[in-house]
Structures are given as structure tokens and as C-alpha cells.
Amino acid sequence: xxxxxxxxxxxxxxxxxxxxxxxxxxxxxVLEAIRKVPRHLFMESSFIxxxxxxxxxxxxxxxxxxxxxxxxxxxxxxxxxxxxxVLEVGTGSGYQAAVLLEMGAKVFTIERQKELFLKVQSFLPxxxxxxxxxxxxxxxxxxGFAPFDKILVTAGASSIPPELKEQLKIGGRMVIPVGHENHxxxxxxxxxxxxxxxxxxxxxxxFVPLLKGTVN
Numbered sequence: 389x390x391x392x393x394x395x396x397x398x399x400x401x402x403x404x405x406x407x408x409x410x411x412x413x414x415x416x417x418v419l420e421a422i423r424k425v426p427r428h429l430f431m432e433s434s435f436i437x438x439x440x441x442x443x444x445x446x447x448x449x450x451x452x453x454x455x456x457x458x459x460x461x462x463x464x465x466x467x468x469x470x471x472x473x474v475l476e477v478g479t480g481s482g483y484q485a486a487v488l489l490e491m492g493a494k495v496f497t498i499e500r501q502k503e504l505f506l507k508v509q510s511f512l513p514x515x516x517x518x519x520x521x522x523x524x525x526x527x528x529x530x531x532g533f534a535p536f537d538k539i540l541v542t543a544g545a546s547s548i549p550p551e552l553k554e555q556l557k558i559g560g561r562m563v564i565p566v567g568h569e570n571h572x573x574x575x576x577x578x579x580x581x582x583x584x585x586x587x588x589x590x591x592x593x594x595f596v597p598l599l600k601g602t603v604n
Contacts, residue, residue, distance in 0.1 A: 393426040394492035400440035401427070406457055407442060413460045417468070421490035423458055427453075429515055438456040449501045449603075451596055454480040454542065458593060462489075465563045465576050465590060466538050470491050475533075475555065476519075478542035478598065482508035485519045488540070495519035496533055498526050500602045527600050529555045536560060543598035544572040552583060553577065565595045 402456070405422045412421060428439035430453055444455040463484075468474065470492035476485055479499035485508075488495045497519045505523040507532040512519060522530060527549045535557035538594050541564035548566060556562055556579040565572035574590040 396511065397426060397428055397440075398423075404440045404442065408457055408460050411442075411457055413457070413464055415464045415546070417491050417569065418460050418463050418487075421463070422456060424490050425483065425486045427456070427483060430483045430486075438554060447467075447481045447504070449503050451480050451504060453483055454494060454595075459484050461590075462540060462542070462563050462574070463487055463491070464562075465574065466540055466549065467561060468538060472510075472537040473533075474538045474540060475536040476527060476540050477529065477541065477552070479508050479521065480542060482512045482517070482519075484540070484542055486512065486515075486517045489517050489519060493538070496522065496530055496536070498522045498524050498530060499527055500524065500599065502602065502604045523602065525601055526598060527551065539564075541565065541598060542595070543600075544555045544569070544593075544595035545598040548575070548577060553579070558582065565593050567592075569597060570594060 401423050405419045428436045431439050442456050444452045447453050466490045471492045474488055474493040474495050476497040479497040485495050485497045509521045529552050534555035537560050539562040540554055544565045558579050560579045562577040565574050567573050572593050574593055576588045578586045580586055
């Protein structure tokens with residue numbers, strides 16, 4: 389993997405962000421984060437030339453690095469503010485965590501695949517990103533660090549995990565794709581009070597499934 393990030397890469401990122409704006413991403417902080425995070429460093433060398441295309445690509449362990457539009461769309465829905473305490477469920481390549489960190493969030497990220505967890509835990513600090521990384525079952529979240537201002541789920545769940553809802557602070561917001569294997573609805577769940585939640589749909593997507601348990 390190359391550790392180089394040159395002017396050509398920066399130009400490609402600007403072009404990518406401009407394309408996302410055309411596709412409807414409006415939040416300037418999200419677009420700026422996309423312009424800053426060196427996505428090519430998160431990919432296997434054989435895919436580096438595809439790094440700034442608006443496509444998902446495999447990263448190993450049966451997972452993908454999400455399409456930039458999807459990352460930007462979920463991040464925009466999350467309404468991240470500086471110093472927000474954000475739980476990310478499904479670390480994957482670490483790219484989404486880096487985008488959240490660029491926006492000034494305090495990121496707690498959990499991954500069920502040991503191989504990906506170990507890779508990201510060592511890789512992200514090397515390129516200047518320092519989330520709190522955890523190996524564990526994303527369905528259970530991180531109750532010891534709750535409540536969270538925001539929760540972002542980066543895999544398709546069959547239903548909204550009750551443990552994650554409980555880890556949202558009142559006034560908090562969760563973005564989660566929910567549905568079947570080949571189609572999920574992007575949901576925004578807002579916690580109104582101790583017992584009350586409001587859910588809104590934001591269109592159809594396809595994610596790898598959110599699975600229970602861990603893989604060593």
C-alpha cells in the first residue's frame with residue numbers, strides 16, 4: 389500500500405466532492421471532509437486507480453468500502469456537529485470513521501471482524517486519525533461509553549437493535565439502513581424522550597448485512 393498523497397490525489401478528491409454536490413449532497417462540512425480524507429490509502433493497491441470513482445469496492449473479509457455517495461449521504465443525515473460523541477457500528481476500512489473525525493466528531497467505532505479491527509486500529513493512527521476502536525458485536529453497541537450524541541450504522545440491519553436505541557442520548561440521532569439482504573431503507577431515528585423515538589425513511593440502499601457476534 390502506498391502512503392503517498394499527492395496533488396493528483398487531491399485533485400481527484402475535489403472532483404469527487406464536486407460530483408457528490410451535483411448528486412445532492414449539500415452540507416459543506418461533509419463535502420470538505422470528502423475532499424480531505426485520502427480514500428486511496430484505504431484500498432488494496434490493485435484498486436487504488438478506482439479510489440475516487442463513486443463506487444463501492446471490496447476490502448477483504450467479505451466487506452466493502454462504501455460508495456462515497458453513500459458515506460456522504462449517511463453523514464449528512466447524521467447532522468454531525470463539532471465534538472459530537474459518535475458511535476460507528478461497522479468500522480470496515482475505517483474510511484467513514486476518518487470522515488467523521490475530519491468533521492470534528494469524537495468517534496467510537498466497533499467492528500466484529502478481528503482481521504479488519506486489527507488492520508484499522510494500526511492503520512488509522514499512521515495517517516493521522518485517532519478514533520477509539522473496539523472489537524465486538526455491533527448489535528450490542530458500547531453501553532459502557534453511552535450515551536452517544538449520534539450513532540451511525542454502516543451495514544444493513546434486519547431491524548433496529550434495541551440496545552443501540554437505548555445508547556442514544558435524548559435529542560440524539562441514529563442513521564441506520566434497515567431491511568432485507570438485497571434492499572434496505574435508510575432510517576433516521578431520533579430519541580425524543582426516555583421512551584419516545586421518531587423514525588423517518590430516506591430512500592433505498594443496499595449494504596452488506598449487519599451480523600451478530602464476532603469473527604476471530
